[in-house]
Amino acid sequence: MKTVLLIEDDLALRENTSEILELSNYEVITASNGLIGVSQAEKFLPDIILCDIMMPKLDGYKVLEKLSNNKNTKYIPFVFLSVKGQVQDIRKGMNLGADDYITKPFTEEDLLSVIEKRLAKASVLHESVTDGNTITAEPYDEEIKTLNDLKNYFDDYGILFEFNKNDIIYRQGDHSNFIYLINEGAVKCYQIDEQGKELITALYKEDDLFGFTSFIHNVPYKETATAIEDIKLFAISIIEFKNILNNNHKVVLEIIELLADNLSTLKEQLLQMAYSSVNKKTAATIVRFAEKLNHKPGETIKISRSDLASVAGIAPETFIRALTIFKNSGIIKTDGKNFKVVDLEKLKKIK
DSSP states (O other): OOEEEEEOSOHHHHHHHHHHHHHTTOEEEEESSHHHHHHHHHHHOOSEEEEESSOSSSOHHHHHHHHHTSTTTTTSOEEEEEETTOHHHHHHHHHTTOOEEEEESOOHHHHHHHHHHHHHHHHHTOEEEETTTEEEEOOOSSOOOSHHHHHHHHHHHSEEEEEOTTOEEEOTTSBOOEEEEEEESOEEEEEEOTTSOEEEEEEEOTTOEEOOOOSSSOOBOSSEEEESSSEEEEEEEHHHHHHHHHHOHHHHHHHHHHHHHHHHHHHHHHHHHHHSOHHHHHHHHHHHHHHHTTOOTTSEEOOOHHHHHHHHTSOHHHHHHHHHHHHHTTSEEEETTEEEESOHHHHHTOO
């Protein structure tokens, strides 16, 4: 029988959740605040910990910090309980090293699903400590040979995140704890220069991987990632990702090819920004966005003009003037803040 430590200051929620878990054949240990929770974790070494964020005496972040610094508890799966809508709280918790989160109010199905998923992952990716700090992991029971296999792994074992349009997924300078796979929606990555100008470095769509930093060192994200539209993401930790690469060498070459393609795209963007005319920059940016996000002629493109201007490397006012020229030429049609590409081939030929 698996043991669950439930750290929750709300008495009614603590009792109700405990009853659900016990009826599902889990042994449950409860704690009414963070201080008691840390003590119980160190004493009983549960199989998984469920912990509220906002608590008296010691909040959930501090609980995770203390348990992460204890060699006996640092690898116990840790799941935050968070009020629905507190995206920044969840993001902070995941950056601190939590394995998952459950939003309150939650259903019995949601609760048990997350626990089963985390316990299964802990079993498949069992971690042991040798030489004090060195982490090793058992390999995934199915060989990951291709990018498609890797994406299936994200689907099966990743943490699901949901963000609304314009929500920040991670900021430049945040700890790079995760690699992401887009399940639905689109993402832009960008950097801010010394003058406060935004430069979009990449656009990602459904089925794209992003969030790569270093596979050797723990370095912060070099850019900010924001949702262009409502999105769903699957994420796995950078440690887990490294373990996958270590145990599945065939997929490494495909990752290298993917990163090389991303670098080539970025170089093309820089050359375009440096040497192309304003109209060419504007046209090429619209084409790139339409093709990247699989828009077809006549479909509405929903992205801000300032975002597109950032990709093109020109001022928003200049970009809008070029759009006006394209509109008057019948190449695009405007629809309020959005626009439609009428003649994609003609747009591609603009010099």
